Amino acid sequence: MQISNRQLFLNHVAQVSPKPMDLEIVKAKGVHLFDVNGKSYIDFISGISVSNVGHCHPNVVKAIQQQSETYMHLMVYGEYVQAPQIQLAKALTDLLPPNLNSVFYTNSGTEATEGALKLAKRVTQKTEIICFRDSYHGSTHGALSVMGNEEFKQAFRPLLPDVRILEYNSIDDVNQYITSKTAAVILEPVQSETGYTIASNEFLQAIRKKCNEHCALMILDEIQNGFGRSGTFFAFEQTGIIPDILLLAKGMGGGLPIGCFISFQKLLNEFTHNPVLGNINTFGGNAVCCAASLACLQTIQSEKLMDDIERKSILIRSLLIHPAIKNIKGKGFMLSIDFEDTDLNFRIIETCVKNGLIVDWFLFNTHSMRIAPPLIITDEEINQACEIILKSIDQTILVK
Ligand code: PMP
Numbered sequence: 001m002q003i004s005n006r007q008l009f010l011n012h013v014a015q016v017s018p019k020p021m022d023l024e025i026v027k028a029k030g031v032h033l034f035d036v037n038g039k040s041y042i043d044f045i046s047g048i049s050v051s052n053v054g055h056c057h058p059n060v061v062k063a064i065q066q067q068s069e070t071y072m073h074l075m076v077y078g079e080y081v082q083a084p085q086i087q088l089a090k091a092l093t094d095l096l097p098p099n100l101n102s103v104f105y106t107n108s109g110t111e112a113t114e115g116a117l118k119l120a121k122r123v124t125q126k127t128e129i130i131c132f133r134d135s136y137h138g139s140t141h142g143a144l145s146v147m148g149n150e151e152f153k154q155a156f157r158p159l160l161p162d163v164r165i166l167e168y169n170s171i172d173d174v175n176q177y178i179t180s181k182t183a184a185v186i187l188e189p190v191q192s193e194t195g196y197t198i199a200s201n202e203f204l205q206a207i208r209k210k211c212n213e214h215c216a217l218m219i220l221d222e223i224q225n226g227f228g229r230s231g232t233f234f235a236f237e238q239t240g241i242i243p244d245i246l247l248l249a250k251g252m253g254g255g256l257p258i259g260c261f262i263s264f265q266k267l268l269n270e271f272t273h274n275p276v277l278g279n280i281n282t283f284g285g286n287a288v289c290c291a292a293s294l295a296c297l298q299t300i301q302s303e304k305l306m307d308d309i310e311r312k313s314i315l316i317r318s319l320l321i322h323p324a325i326k327n328i329k330g331k332g333f334m335l336s337i338d339f340e341d342t343d344l345n346f347r348i349i350e351t352c353v354k355n356g357l358i359v360d361w362f363l364f365n366t367h368s369m370r371i372a373p374p375l376i377i378t379d380e381e382i383n384q385a386c387e388i389i390l391k392s393i394d395q396t397i398l399v400k
Contacts, residue, residue, distance in 0.1 A: 005024055005036075006022055006024060009022060010022075021353065023035055023041070023353070024036040028043070028051075028055035028056060029054075029055055029056050030054040030055060030056075030374070030376065031043055031054055031055075031373065031374050031376065031377050031381055032055070033055070033358065039356065040356060041353070041356050041357060041358050042356065042357050042358065042381060042384060042385045042388070043055070043358045043373075043374065044357055044358055044359050044371055044372070044373050044385050045358055045359060045360050045370055045371070045372045045373070046251070046372050046373060046374045047255075048224075048250070048360070048370075048372070049192075049223075049224040049229060049250045049251055049334075049372050050250045050251055050253070050255065051251075051254075051255055051374050052227050052228055052229060052251035052254075052296065052300065052305075052374060052375050053254055053296050053299045053300060053303075053305070053374065053375065053376060054374040054375075054376040054377075055255065055374075056255070057254060057255075057295075057296070057299055057376075059295045059296075059298070059299045060254035060255060060256075060292050060295045060296055060299070062295070063291040063292055063294065063295035064256070064288055064291060064292050064295075066291065067084060067287055067288045067290075067291035067292075068288050070287075071287055072286070072287055072288050073283065073286060073287070074287070076280065076281070076282045077105060077280060077281050077282065077283070077284040077285050078280065078285075082285070082287055082290075084285075084287045084288075084290035084291045084294065085105065085285040085287070085290050087290070087294050088103075088290045088291075088293050088294045088297070089102075089103040091294055091297050091298070092248075092260075092262065092297070093262070095233055095234070095297075096234070096246070096262065097242050099242060099244070099263075099264045100242070100243070100246055100262045100263060100264070101262075101264060101265050102262065102263060102264065102265035102268045103260050103261075103262050104260055104261050104262070104263075104268060104271075104279065104284070105258065105259075105260050105281075105284035105285030105290070106249070106258075106259040106260055106261070106281060106284045107257055107258065107259065107281065107283050107284055107286075108138070108249055108257060108259050109137075109138050109221075109223035109247065109249030109250060109259050110137070110138025110139055110140045110143045111138075111140070111259060111281065111284075112138075112223065112247040112248065112249055112259040112260055112261045113137040113138045113140075113142065113143040113146070113186070113221065113247060113261075114138070114140055114142045114143060115261045115279050116184070116186070116219045116245045116247055116261045116263075117129060117142050117143075117146070117160075117184065117186070117219075118142075118278070118279055119217075119245060119261070119263060119267060119268065119270065119271070119279070120183045120184035120216075120217045120219065120245070121183050121184075122270045122271070122278060123217065123267050123270055124183040124184070124215060124216065124217060126181060126182065126183035126216070127161070127162040127181075127183055128162045128163075128164060128179075128181045128182045128183055129145070129146055129160070129162065129163050129164070129182075129183060129184050129185075129186065130163075130164050130165075130166060130177065130178060130182055130184070130185040130186070130216075131146040131147070131148050131163060131164075131165055131166075131185075131186050131187065132148050132165065132166055132167065132168040132187050132191070133148040133149075133165055133166070133167050133168055134148045134149050134168070134191070134193060134194045134364040134365075135147060135148040135149075135165075135168070135186070135187060135188065135191060135193075136148075136149075136192065136193040136363055136364070137186060137221050137223075137247075141156070141159060141160070142160055144156055144159055145159035145160035145163050146160075146163055146186055148165045148168075149363075149364055152363075164177055168187070168191055168194070168197060168199065168203075169197070169199060169200055169203045170203070171202060171203055171206045174203065174206045174207050174210055175206065175210065178207065178210035178211065178213075178214060178216060179214060180214050180215075182210075182211075182214055182216040183216060183217065184216055184217045184218070184219050184245075185207050185210075185211055185216060185217075185218050185219065186219040186221060187199065187207070187219075187220065187221065188220070188221045188222070188223075188224065188225055188235075189204065189220060189222065189225055189230070189235040189236050189238075189239055190224075190225050190230060190235055190330065190331060190334055192224040192225070192334065192362070193362050193363040193364045193365070194362065194364050194365050195329055195330070195336035195338070195362045195364075195365035195368040195370075196329055196330030196331070196334040196335060196336045197329065198329075198330070198331055199239070201239050201240055201241075204236075204239045204240070204241045205239075205240060205241055207241075208241040208242075211244070217244040217245055217267075218241070218243045218244050218245075219243060219244065219245040219246075219247065220236050220243035220245070220246050220247065221247045222234055222235055222236065222246060222247060222248055223247050223248060223249045223250050223259065224250055224251075224334070224372075225334070226246075226248045226250075226251060226252065227248070227250070227251035227252055227296070227297070227300065228251070228300045228305055228306045228309065228375050229251060229309075229332055229333050229334055229372065229375070230309075230331060230332040230333075230334065231306055231309040231310045231313070231331065231332040231333075232306060233300070233306065234246070244263060244264070244267070245261055245262070245263045245267075246261065246262045246263070247259070247260075247261050248260050248261075248262070251296070252293050252296070252297075253289055253292055253293050253296065254292045254293060254295060254296030254299070255292065255296075256288065256289040256292040256293070257289060258284075258285075258286070258289035258290065258292070258293050260284075300375065303376070305375040305376060306375070309332045309333055309375060310332065312333070312377065312379070312382060313331065313332050313333060313335065315379060315382055316335060316371065316382055316386060317335070319382070319383065319386035319387075319390075320337060320386055320389060320390070322390055322393050324339060324340070324344070324348075324393050324397060325337055325338065325339065325393070326338040326339060326340065329368075330371075333371075333372055333373055333375060334371075334372055335370075335371040335372070336362065336365065336368040336369070336370065336371070337368060337369040337371060337389075338367060338368045339367055339368065339369070340367070341367050342361075342366040342367045344367075344396065344397075345361060345366065345367050345368060345369055346361065346366070347396045347399075348369065348389075348392055348393055348396045349361060349369060351392035351393075351395050351396045352369075352388055352389060352392040354392075355388045355391060355392050355395075356388060357385055357388040357389065357392070359371060359389070369389075373385070
């Protein structure tokens, strides 16, 4: 008897939860996924904030095809002059203030976090890193160390020493705990895994002030927030502050794996000596990934995808009215729908998926539903998706 793909997946692909969704998707296009039975799903979470320009956007596909026919891997990061890397770095830094003028390419978000933490320690010669309650910056050891949730960390200790966790949005904590010992403060402008909690501008400005006062670096993680999802290209543009290091990944690649940390060239030059090769990788800035990323960036601009995010965000909020929905949090295409409890939320999510809509929960907020659509989604598709949510709530409550 032939073993099914599902069984082979369970047998041979390492698992991270006892109950994977295990949808068998065979094709993806725009905002839609198609499974092995031909059933279509609206991807209302963009593969967790990745497919900002939709799945298989023609511009991204074309860039990948062209670059993969030209060259793919040539040499480890940082040795050769490669046009796709340069063009992308130029396009990114053109969008940023003058102190964010140099890009270090990575393969993922967590690797960008690692590099940024190392840079902060190297530049400041200090070790204390400040992060915030229920923050998520990646799953490798350094990034895990600055995760603000003990439940997910305890099995992996010892982690980095000198990490202090403060309350998100607490200006009192910022004023009390950012001191001359602090090397860096790391946070997201919109904290994703708590259900898109927005940092107040006063809070961000207080951090900026304290970092300046104590020569600490302010690291902003826009791995989920960036590439248009907030309604501006970078969420920090709406805050009145400028970070010292900016982290990007996820939506950056248009569907291919790429990340980066961006800082001031003078700071990043510290990696060139004492020791030489202070931070390195093999595949960071892979030519095909950079070409895809540039196509993604240019598509967000040329198709003016950010112009409509705020209006569409309001549209989603206006459509999702139901007695079971307690609150809607977030901004732009980062929305969190609060239900009474985790059990109800999980059951509604399951029903949505059965009804052809992909939604999800949050790592540190299990009573809320994650909504993070591709930026290309149309009003009609939003209407369909919201109808499925409302129908799924009703079906789920009836079953109870
Ligand atoms: N920071 C944030 C805010 C994230 O959401 C994630 C991924 N969920 C990461 C960092 C880590 O990125 P990656 O999974 O690419 O390592």
